[in-house]
Amino acid sequence: MESAIRIRAARDGDAKAIWSIIEPTIRAGETYALEPDMSEAEALLYWMGPDRETFVAELDGVVRGTYFIRANQAGGGKHVCNAGYVTSEAATGRGIARRMHEHSLHHARTRGFRAMQFNFVVSSNERAVGLWQSLGYQIVGRLPDAFAHPTRGYVDALVMFQAL
């Protein structure tokens, strides 16, 4: 039986669940260019800030993933959006990341965005790079040694892009 994944807009009451999902990723410091020791309040201000829309993915009624979407630039760059996605460690391999991504592309088109850009995909995060490539993203830029990985040292970061 296929589990039911439901994506919906995040509410203030989801903050604790969102924090429980994003905290391990932030603390690990391996995939997002965020301060690993940032506080819960700082992290939620970032993830649920007024400049973005935030969604959660429920698996069998429990919040297991979250993503945000925002304009990547202002002015002449605001037709390109950016997004960030995190799935609960406990629920990896269930298709949540892929479903959130599909939802985000659909939502982006609804909002009139013409492309999705990921500014800083850590190259050692091979699962993410492979997922994005399988979903149609091109590597359009490579930032040499732009990420200080906690165990691998300096690794490249990738800019990935998909027209919508």
Place this chain on the structure above:
Amino acid sequence: MESAIRIRAARDGDAKAIWSIIEPTIRAGETYALEPDMSEAEALLYWMGPDRETFVAELDGVVRGTYFIRANQAGGGKHVCNAGYVTSEAATGRGIARRMHEHSLHHARTRGFRAMQFNFVVSSNERAVGLWQSLGYQIVGRLPDAFAHPTRGYVDALVMFQAL
């Protein structure tokens, strides 16, 4: 006689001069991904925000240019910096942009940054692209149609990078 260009840290009292320099660039909407109709307060909050250091360039004692420098990312990305530069229209061709850039690279090294990255160089801004290339920047990324130019339509934006 060579004019004297002096770079110094911006003070609160420089806000009006800075606004007079950056306003035409912002209003034109041709080179920076900022809202062309942003207010003076919004623009100064951006240019002189607490997450960056802001400098001014004086030519013969008059503020004719300004730049900011900041970490381009947080966490594992904070060893790469980013900067923005604007020179007064009335003082172009006097070497101010080049001197501000030299100052910014020196300052970046002083601060421990290991590279400088420009995230969004509008490709139709050929003077800037040429200047950055002459100063050692590589084009490490190309964002297709990522900038809506007010007269040329969609043009590419470039990611440019230089190790320090």
